[in-house]
Amino acid sequence: MHIAxxxxxxxxxxxxxxxxxxxxxxxxxxxxxxxxxxxxxxxxDNFRTxxxxxxxxxxxWNALRNNLMFFAIHMVVQNGIGLGLAMLLSLxxxxxxxIYRTLIFLPTMLSxxxxxxxxxxxxxxxxxxxxxxxxxxxLGSLFRPWLGQESTALVxxxxxxxxxxxxxxxxxxxxxxxxxxxDLLDAATVDGAGPFSVFWFVRLPLILPTLGVVSILTFxxxxxxxxxxxxxxxxxxxxNFSTDILGTFFYRTFFGYQLQxxxxxxxxxxxxxxxxxxxxxxxxxLFGVQRRLQRHAF
Amino acid sequence: MKRAGRFLATVSxxxxxxxxxxxxxxxxxxxxSWRNDDADVWNNQIIxxxxxxxxNIKVQFKADxxxxxxxxxxxxxxxxxxxxxxxxxxxxxxxxLFKKGQLTSVNxxxxxxxxxxxxxxxxxxxxxxxxxxxxxxxxxxxxxxxxAIFDELKLTPPKTMAEFHxxxxxxxxxxxxxxxxxxxxxxxxxxxxxxxNIGVNYWKGEEGRxxxxxxxxxxxxPAYVETFKELASWAPxxxxxxxxxxxxxTQNLFTLGRAAIYPAGSWDIPIFRKQADFEFDAFAPPVPDxxxxxxxxxxxxxxxxxxxxxxxxxxxxxxxxWIASSEFADIYANALPGFxxxxxEKVTVKDPVAAKFVGWRDTCESSIRNSYQILSRGTPNLxxxxxxxxxxxxxxxxxxDEAAKKVEDGLAxxxxxxxx
Numbered sequence: 001m002h003i004a005x006x007x008x009x010x011x012x013x014x015x016x017x018x019x020x021x022x023x024x025x026x027x028x029x030x031x032x033x034x035x036x037x038x039x040x041x042x043x044x045d046n047f048r049t050x051x052x053x054x055x056x057x058x059x060x061w062n063a064l065r066n067n068l069m070f071f072a073i074h075m076v077v078q079n080g081i082g083l084g085l086a087m088l089l090s091l092x093x094x095x096x097x098x099i100y101r102t103l104i105f106l107p108t109m110l111s112x113x114x115x116x117x118x119x120x121x122x123x124x125x126x127x128x129x130x131x132x133x134x135x136x137x138x139l140g141s142l143f144r145p146w147l148g149q150e151s152t153a154l155v156x157x158x159x160x161x162x163x164x165x166x167x168x169x170x171x172x173x174x175x176x177x178x179x180x181x182x183d184l185l186d187a188a189t190v191d192g193a194g195p196f197s198v199f200w201f202v203r204l205p206l207i208l209p210t211l212g213v214v215s216i217l218t219f220x221x222x223x224x225x226x227x228x229x230x231x232x233x234x235x236x237x238x239x240n241f242s243t244d245i246l247g248t249f250f251y252r253t254f255f256g257y258q259l260q261x262x263x264x265x266x267x268x269x270x271x272x273x274x275x276x277x278x279x280x281x282x283x284x285x286l287f288g289v290q291r292r293l294q295r296h297a298f
Numbered sequence: 299m300k301r302a303g304r305f306l307a308t309v310s311x312x313x314x315x316x317x318x319x320x321x322x323x324x325x326x327x328x329x330x331s332w333r334n335d336d337a338d339v340w341n342n343q344i345i346x347x348x349x350x351x352x353x354n355i356k357v358q359f360k361a362d363x364x365x366x367x368x369x370x371x372x373x374x375x376x377x378x379x380x381x382x383x384x385x386x387x388x389x390x391x392x393x394x395l396f397k398k399g400q401l402t403s404v405n406x407x408x409x410x411x412x413x414x415x416x417x418x419x420x421x422x423x424x425x426x427x428x429x430x431x432x433x434x435x436x437x438x439x440x441x442x443x444x445x446a447i448f449d450e451l452k453l454t455p456p457k458t459m460a461e462f463h464x465x466x467x468x469x470x471x472x473x474x475x476x477x478x479x480x481x482x483x484x485x486x487x488x489x490x491x492x493x494x495n496i497g498v499n500y501w502k503g504e505e506g507r508x509x510x511x512x513x514x515x516x517x518x519x520p521a522y523v524e525t526f527k528e529l530a531s532w533a534p535x536x537x538x539x540x541x542x543x544x545x546x547x548t549q550n551l552f553t554l555g556r557a558a559i560y561p562a563g564s565w566d567i568p569i570f571r572k573q574a575d576f577e578f579d580a581f582a583p584p585v586p587d588x589x590x591x592x593x594x595x596x597x598x599x600x601x602x603x604x605x606x607x608x609x610x611x612x613x614x615x616x617x618x619x620w621i622a623s624s625e626f627a628d629i630y631a632n633a634l635p636g637f638x639x640x641x642x643e644k645v646t647v648k649d650p651v652a653a654k655f656v657g658w659r660d661t662c663e664s665s666i667r668n669s670y671q672i673l674s675r676g677t678p679n680l681x682x683x684x685x686x687x688x689x690x691x692x693x694x695x696x697x698x699d700e701a702a703k704k705v706e707d708g709l710a711x712x713x714x715x716x717x718x
Contacts, residue, residue: 125539148541259674259681
């Protein structure tokens, strides 16, 4: 009885605002609407359209590919730099560590719209400081309109996002690093391990579970990403959809864009496809990585 | 707790009774709109002018932010709480409302005969028989130029494309100014200020637009490829890094006096009036060859319809027929230079540049953007596709004939008259 009462608030809120909409979205993805707004059951039609109709599948695969690229850049650059920064912060001799920590974490708390705006100003070819900075060091010829070229736009947007969110992996890894008992590190040093070996053979294995958590958080956040691309490149994710990810694709489909009238049912289909992609990723993590990590847990 | 509950209940009953009383008192009209920028103009100029003639009909102007308008309006229409007069977006968004029975026909409203077929097309059924919103205003495309730069370099506004290019070359060789202020980062500029702006002269306005809808012309026809070719030729005249130049950048580039020519929509005029400290003027889209007629994109943008569930339909009709009068047209055109009344009645626009834009109606034939009626109903959406390929053509990542083929293939994939 008590258990039911104490669980009730969470269960009710969670069911109403999370589980029910999720299930209803999946249900909606099996329906199709006609002109007058009447919906009828359509079976797998929407999914067939999404995956087989060239008008849809091209966009879907393109968005998925871009999303994977977006994720890869975050994994390598954001989490790599996050790890490096955490290592530096955990150096015992470092003074002013908390100042650095705060400064690096600061962009995380800003609105994405502001981040997008600031970086567009910085990279602006007409009055941005990036071109003039490059010019003052004699590298002006290297400047390109990075946000406007198909070849560079996605990487640029990804790096902007990395710049904003690098504080989160840094903090998580830092917390894990300072939790490692000094005895272990001292013992390793006494046994003759250099700083590199200490990192590679002692610290890294001990923070692996945290790295796993960081990866899965990055994965889920990246495959749900939308706001930065929308703020910087709009819902058409130009040029030529080179920055289109699943989030912007979903937005265009569900809400419509400009003259394109939104389709709730196709939108639900895209949302369901996103759910499946995220589920697959999380499954791989749970069964492939988490289990192995738990075996080594101490 | 109980007392608070009872108090709340009383208050809410009282409030709803009040709301009901307000709704029931006849002759109060509420206007739903997305033009929250225009609230002052409505409250201080338009509604008082209307009340001078019709003191018994009260009018309230209520606006939502443009991005939320469609969603909010749909919810209110479905819930039966929408206002009496509905500001209509052009084409499918409003047509949907009419099909759902949420807007009434305005065919019998006095004043509708003041509007041409082109003006009515944005708010008429596909067969053109029923019009469901009273047209209010359109926006016109053309080119705005910096007079000071033109004087300094001794340039005259061009009439033909050949003259236009000679002019661009002169500005470029002078080297002090960017010849064309436009960017491709937002994509819509390339399509709206580029493709639709100059294109009407190539596909001969309404003639081409209708032929496209009927399937008699294809987007791979020379008219469209030529338009793309012309767009592609603009790239060398645009600013450094135009590929990541956004719309506000473009406006700044021009108002700071760094660019000579700005492919414009007339809605830019009020902004330039505020920001530019030099004189500017406008010329119509140059024609490909001087012998033919000229055409302009006089795009229907805003209209007013009647909520089918309104309790004050008669009063609403009275208001709409006043909207169709020259009195309204006069106030609207001068309060918001750049938004031009669509009625056939003569209107004096005081802003000289806006007057020039609207003056082209006398010498050139009007048409609207060719992707707006019917052709953007399917997937892929023609308007969105045009944004994409127009930007790509200027960026040099797509050839003009490839761009034409891409949009035609996209259209043919869902639109029957193009399927053959």
